[in-house]
Amino acid sequence: MAPVLTLEDVHTDIAQYHILHGVSLEVPEGGVHVILGRNGAGKTTTLRTIVGLWKARQGSIRFRGQDITRLQTPDIARLGIAFVPENMGIFGGLTVEENMRLATADGSFDAERLKRIHAIFPAMAQFWTKPAHALSGGQKQMLAVSRAIIEKRDLILIDEPTKGLAPAIIRNMIAAFREVAAETTILLVEQNFHFAKALGQTVAVIDDGRIVHRGTMAELAGDAALQSRFLSLSVEA
Amino acid sequence: MPKTPSIRTQDLTIRFGGHAAVNGVSCAFFPGELTVVVGPNGAGKTTWFNLVSGQLRPSAGRIFLGERDITALSPSARAKAGIGRAFQLTNLFPKLSVLENVRLAVQARAGQGHRLFARATALTGLTDKAMHYLDEANLAAVAQLPAAALPHGDQRKLEVAMLLAMEPDIFMFDEPTAGMSVDEAPVILELIARIKQDPSRTILLVEHKMDVVRALADRIVVLHNGELLADGAPGEVMAMELVRDIYLGVGAEEVA
Amino acid sequence: MTETTASLPARIKADIERFGGVLWLPVVLAVVALVLIGQPSTWATLTIAGLAMGMMIFLMASGLSLIFGLMDVLNFGHSAFVTAGAFIGATVLAWLGFWVTGGNPALNLTGLLLAIAAATIFGALAGWFFERVVIRPVYQDHLRQILITVGALIVAEELVLLIWGGAPIPVPRPQVLTGSIIFAGVSVEIYRIFAFLLGLLVYVAMYLVLNRTRLGLLIRAGVENREMVEALGFRVDRLFILVFMAGSALAAMGGAMWAGYQGLITAALGSEMMILVFIVVIIGGLGSIQGSLLGAILVGLMANYVAFLVPKMALASNMLLMMAILLWRPYGLLPAVKR
């Protein structure tokens, strides 16, 4: 079936630096798809380019056939693309509730979804009326993800959601993402291979602003050689 | 252990509004020992760190550095006294160069900050030292870039380099490898291992990655809802029912 | 920002908070003043005058507070809008001539309202231009904001001089609003009553917009992390322009009102009011409209009482009030955002 999102030979500059050297990528409909890669490889830059926070100098980005390369970030977002940035983008001055409210379409919550989010992340319920700057590092991460799933999105881009999360929470999150992935498509940037493995259907490995490997997760997970080639997984061994 | 504790907290408590983020935590740490602090998100690990390094003032309880009560000291005073701290959410001098970031830490250690009529750049001693620590964290290559331009991972490393440069007796790391790729993390871990070799040093480490915990910990302290839940050797703590339930969760190993 | 255990004083403080807290300050102030002044008639006169004065300052301050608090833009050029508003108001009043000075109350009021409307509309347009050209490049850069707006202020004042000249301009005051109501030795200028009502109206309007809609939230969020708000699908730039226009319009309105009150205006009007306006915003706390109102009323009352009791202190009183409050509450009385 037709891919949700297609990147073709995308080049991105940040200030005077040339960061992405032609990223090409296809995100199929539904499920979780993962981008792996070392620090500084260009994962975050790729995501930011998709949502228009960096502008691609060359190449095209198409969402459900529509070219969004030159669109403004807000317009891209309105197409139904949610973005969870690396720094979580929490509004510390606002309460948890206000943070969530801003992520809804019309300012009112879908009770069903809210209940589910509170189930996945109990802390959200506990701190509902507290200022978000008061949240712990991990709680901030949870809030960031909650914001992305409070509405039904078409595509959710998530940059390293497990960073600093306790194992138990990560487990919940896997469950949550499986659930969410049933109704939308998730593009996930990860460092935590196990997490990625547990969720991902397809995987792309990026290095120095280029895609160096594309394939199914199963294939990568099964093939130790590939793994050590693209992500020297020394520690785990 | 006969040794006297290098750092010790006694009934340490802080409340935010009604909610006690850290609640009556008393425990002591010894030189040459690496303690990993674990606990679910929001357990109070970072807050407890903030209390020890002085970013927050406790609602109740005391903090001792050796025999000395440092509860009333300002963060800078504690830093001078030998408590070094790296932050969970990266916290640098963004517009200054990577080198300058570290050099400032060295200079603080050398206690030359208030010198009026010397040329900072002329104090080559400081600069060399700074370079040395950048090498250790293998950041020498990017020494001249503004800190803001580093990717997340390298920024984490810079955090650690600055901590080293402060040459403290107490090292406090808050999730140093968070957001680092699997092939970058080892650099940090080796650094920590090397620090550990000096028996006069006390190391506190907040970490979620179980493999890291196993690799480094001499001792594990578990915080939960701001309270001290467990404290002991890695093996036994990890084995505790309670801990598995509230922290690791069943089958957690697969994911961490 | 650490709070200590709920010791006794703390608990008392908490109780006070529950019953409106600092909102009682004006009342306390008034009661103290009554004791010191003695004569009820004088006290009443001063208090009413103080309240009205407060409201007029509020009109000017609210705009600044909005911009300065919600958008975290420090607009030293604000006083330029006040001045411009004053002059435009004055000009319109002069044009309407007999409408305003003539005996027909209806015409009088329409005249005044027209003048205020003209000023307000101008303020909005000028605000749009100002945001586009001057402020846009310097969001979240306080230093450059101060500088560039100071520059804009200079230019604006020169333009006023260029258009209206340096000579003081007399402002015809609508017939119905001249003179005072006097009962039982208490005298109240009618114009002040009008100012009071207008101020109240503006306050209520702003309060509703900011607390009954998502606008307030959005703006505050936009200040903290513009990119994220855009990633959530909102056009931050439009948002900010809107706020800025509103703020400037309010400033101009305040200026027009003030012109009518002061009767004789010069290009320096804005800058003279400015320190007062800043004090009000600071006392009230960033971005909170309630705060600005509270601050304005405190300042208004304080000024009148002190001027009566110890005229020598009249000038310093507001400054001291501000310093005291800052030392007591570094973020002002009712900060909306602790930034």
Added chain:
Amino acid sequence: QDAARIALIHGLSGSPLEAYSKQTHTGFEMGLEYATGGTMQVKGKPIELIVKDTQFKPDIARALLAEAYGDDDALIAVGDTSSGVAMAMLPVAEEYERILVVEPAVADGLTGPDSNRYVFKTSRNSSMDMQAQALALDPDENLYVATLAQDYAFGRDGVAAFKSALEGTGAHIVSEEYVPQQTTDFTATIERLFNALKDQPGRKVIMIYVAGIDAMTPLASADPGRFDIELSTGGNILPALAAYKQVPGMEGAIYYYYEAPDNEVNDWLVEEHMKRFGTPPDFFTAGGMASAMAIVKALETAPDWETETLIETMEGMSFETPKGTMTFRPEDHQALQDMYHFKIKVEDGVDWAIPELVRVIGADEMDIPVGRNNQE
């Protein structure tokens, strides 16, 4: 010298007062024109007018004055509008041993101890305002006065002068209110004034002496009449006179109003001004003209243009102005002049209230304290 170089040094930018300076400027040029019969020449030498803008900054004013004497070699300089700035200029005249004519600044101090023998002053001073004001109230034991002035040198000098003018008349000063310079809310002050006066016997007057702010409107609208309190204040420039419409019948003294003086200099000034600008001349137009006419006369009559000779000539010199004849007092070089006792009349069609002439207060009726003695 080949030409009569005269420097007009006053603030033309950076302050609301710049409007005053412009009046002075107009008046000064018209004065030269009138005095030279349009030839713009004295003793066959052309008059060169050098104009400089002090931006109302004393430091710049000093620099410009020094420059005018030193670089441009001006014979005589005229200025400034603000007393503070003029004050700062005085020593420069002494340093360069050239003549400085002070116009239109008013402070008494300008011809006081800190002044020097090179300084002449054609503008009125606060004492004149106040003595005239006092006379206009024709004071006696039955008169009870409270004063309202701004809390700075100008206001305090004025009130001091007013008090000394009332001395010996038996009139009582029941209270002196001083308000900050930029006061806009007079409620408290009004309460204080009323409280001080209302229970007094006899005639009760509030004497207002403020510049640049409108104290009249709030005072009038607080209805002093209910306590039989009258208001009284000196005249003012035309725009400010608009506020006086609220107090018809009020009496006071004014420095200049174009209908008051009766002499052909003034007739010419009014007619020409009307013709050229469509408005009547105002305070400082008259002042500017006066200073110009004084200077021209001095240059005409002096045997040569050495500073010393000029000083000799000017001390005690009488000269014609739109306000009639003025005379430089030999001791402190202040030009003594008439003032005008007025009564406010309101006419629709006129933008301002008309200070109708009651009588001319002759220069000789006032005894203006001598600021300094340039004779020894």
Added chain:
Amino acid sequence: MLVYGAVGLIALALALAPFLFPDIRSQEVAARICVFIVLVASYDLLIGYTGIVSFAHTMFFGLGAYGTAIAIKTMGPGFEAILLGGGAGIAAALVLALLIGLLSLRVKAIFFAMVTLSAASVMMVLASQLSDFTGGEDGITYSIPKLFSPATELLADADGKALRLFGVPLNGKLALYYFVFLTALVLFLAMMRIVASPLGSVLEAIRENEMRAEAIGYRVVFYRTTIFCIAAGMAAGAGILRAVWLKYTGPEVVLSFDIMIDILLMVVIGGMGTMLGAVIGVVLMTLAQYYLKDLMVLGAEATADLPIVPDLLNPERWLLWLGLGFILLVYFFPSGIAGTLLGKGGRK
């Protein structure tokens, strides 16, 4: 490089000013430049290097000036008066700075700006209220030590007139100028040293991330207050020079908010966070203040017959153009002239 060249030239020009431009106006301009370089550089220590926005700088400037003026007025013109009065002024400035610093350097930047603003206004009120000492609005006029009066000959020639060097009489005025110039030079060099010192880099760190600076062992309040005091002292020093050169001190020339704005403009035009920038900013602004208007007069005459143009070019509206230029500068060269040439990026 260009910057260093320019500053070098300026220094040279100032050093030889009396001989290069003997006319009185240039003298005034040169002296004013010397004084303001110290004043503006000291302000740059705060705003540029530490990110402290203070509006009280004229207050310290004023303290130095008034101290000197009042002392001379009461003790008569003598160097001991200058030393005593100036010393007192500086002392007062330091004490005040210490108080304000300790009280309010903890609070948020913008609040600090407000507190200083009100402190400055209170000082202005005082200056006008205590008119017995300060002469109120009119200020104080006085004479200065004989050595500095134009009448004094430093070297007399045969017939007892002041000896001339390149046609410049070696009289007291010359001595006065060099007194101002040399003092200013010393103060400025001192500040150059300070910003290059370790203290300098700590200040930058504090500007960047206060909390982190504290965490690696720098007592933020201590450093802030220190630099605030240093700047205040320097400003007071400049005030002394001003008072001595002008022979007049009044609110208009040392306290008024206009001067505060001038200082701001100068710092920014030159480039914040660069001492050399201060020099360039001061020179450009001062030249503009003194000569821009002359140009405009010409412009106005040239365009006399066009519609509005002459009004706009009317020299009385020169501030308009200064303002516009300033905005454009902040807009396009946020790091000022020196900053841009020295290749420092805009401080965002």
